[in-house]
Structure formats: C-alpha cells, structure tokens
Amino acid sequence: MAPVLKAGRGLELRPLNLRDAKALFALIETNRDRLRLWLPWPDANRSVLDSRAYVLRVRAQARLGVARSFGLWSADRLVGVAGFVWIDPVNRSAAIGYWLAREAEGQGLMTRAVTALLRHGFRDLKLNRIEIRAGIRNRRSRAIPERLGFRREGTLRQAERLAERTVDHAVYGLLADEWRASKR
Numbered sequence: 001m002a003p004v005l006k007a008g009r010g011l012e013l014r015p016l017n018l019r020d021a022k023a024l025f026a027l028i029e030t031n032r033d034r035l036r037l038w039l040p041w042p043d044a045n046r047s048v049l050d051s052r053a054y055v056l057r058v059r060a061q062a063r064l065g066v067a068r069s070f071g072l073w074s075a076d077r078l079v080g081v082a083g084f085v086w087i088d089p090v091n092r093s094a095a096i097g098y099w100l101a102r103e104a105e106g107q108g109l110m111t112r113a114v115t116a117l118l119r120h121g122f123r124d125l126k127l128n129r130i131e132i133r134a135g136i137r138n139r140r141s142r143a144i145p146e147r148l149g150f151r152r153e154g155t156l157r158q159a160e161r162l163a164e165r166t167v168d169h170a171v172y173g174l175l176a177d178e179w180r181a182s183k184r
C-alpha cells in the first residue's frame, strides 16, 4: 500500500481508507456546489455508500499500480483529496488531480501537497513524466502547476464534460530531469 506522505507543518497525504468514507462524504456534501463547477463526479456522489464505493475503487486501483489517491489531512482534519488519478506504468507517466474544501483554500496547502506528490512520483515511483490538466478558466487550479515550474504544453479542446458545460483543458507537464534540475 502507499505510504503516508508528509508535506510539512502538519499536512499529510494518507492513503484513503474505508473508515474515511463518512468524513469524505461530509466534505463533499458541504462543498458540492463549488466542486461541481470544475469536477465531473459530485452529482454522482450522493451518499456515504457512494463515497465508500469510491474509496474501494481507488484502493483497488492503487493495488494494481494504475492510480494512487490520498486524503489530505491538515492538523488531523480531512480537508481534501489529491493524488495520481492515473498512472501509466509502461510509459512511466502519471497525472495529478486534486480538490480542497473551501475553508482550506488560499493557504498554499495544495501547492505543498503537490510538491510532496512530485517527490513521491519521481523519487519513489520512478516516474519520468507527471502532468496536470486543468480547466482553461480554472485560475486556482492552473496556478498550482504554474507555481511549481511545470511547462504549459497545450490545450485539449472540449476535454471534460461537467454538469452544465464542456470545458477545454490546459495541459501542463513536468519531466523527471526538469524536477531534478530544480532541486539543485
């Protein structure tokens, strides 16, 4: 199973566990209206049972090595989810996805969480390429790869169907060599 990743100042990424399903659902419920603006799944997550099914699915994907999602815990409170939404082991490539509760926004928590994921991905999982895709108009989401030295690689047109619209994605990529060079 995935390890716990420390992101500093009491912020931890912990592999999602079935016992987290209740807290996870409560967080989705309070943040539903803003999450559905940029994520496709909140409308399908309507009960603790849906959150349990989600946790079981991501744990199975982690066992297969095709994804790896973590609960984001700040001072022992669940504040969001971040992780590798897919991993392509053949090409040593992966994509990071994330969301935060409103009260945890604006403090740099996700930037630190993604920094920990980059370290884990490049160093422990030996990935060669990590990407982040964000809605073209999702300013807060795009700011994270831009802050962390990713390169903007292009635009995927009509990449994601959200509840009320279809959006283009900005694609950002970071290579292992570039990440290592930034550590020197």
Ligand SMILES: CC(C)(COP(=O)(O)OP(=O)(O)OC[C@H]1O[C@@H](n2cnc3c(N)ncnc32)[C@H](O)[C@@H]1OP(=O)(O)O)[C@@H](O)C(=O)NCCC(=O)NCCS
Binding pocket: 034, 035, 038, 039, 098, 099, 100, 101, 104, 105, 106, 107, 108, 109, 110, 111, 112, 133, 134, 135, 138, 140, 141, 143, 144
């Ligand atoms: C995308 C999302 C996770 C970004 O959250 P965020 O709080 O803006 O991101 P961070 O935690 O990295 O924090 C950055 C903010 O904290 C501020 N900050 C404070 N201290 C900071 C620090 N040490 N380092 C970096 N930023 C810091 C930054 O200035 C920035 O705020 P600003 O945009 O008002 O200038 C959040 O908006 C979200 O969950 N949105 C809904 C779901 C979503 O869109 N998911 C992504 C789909 S692609």
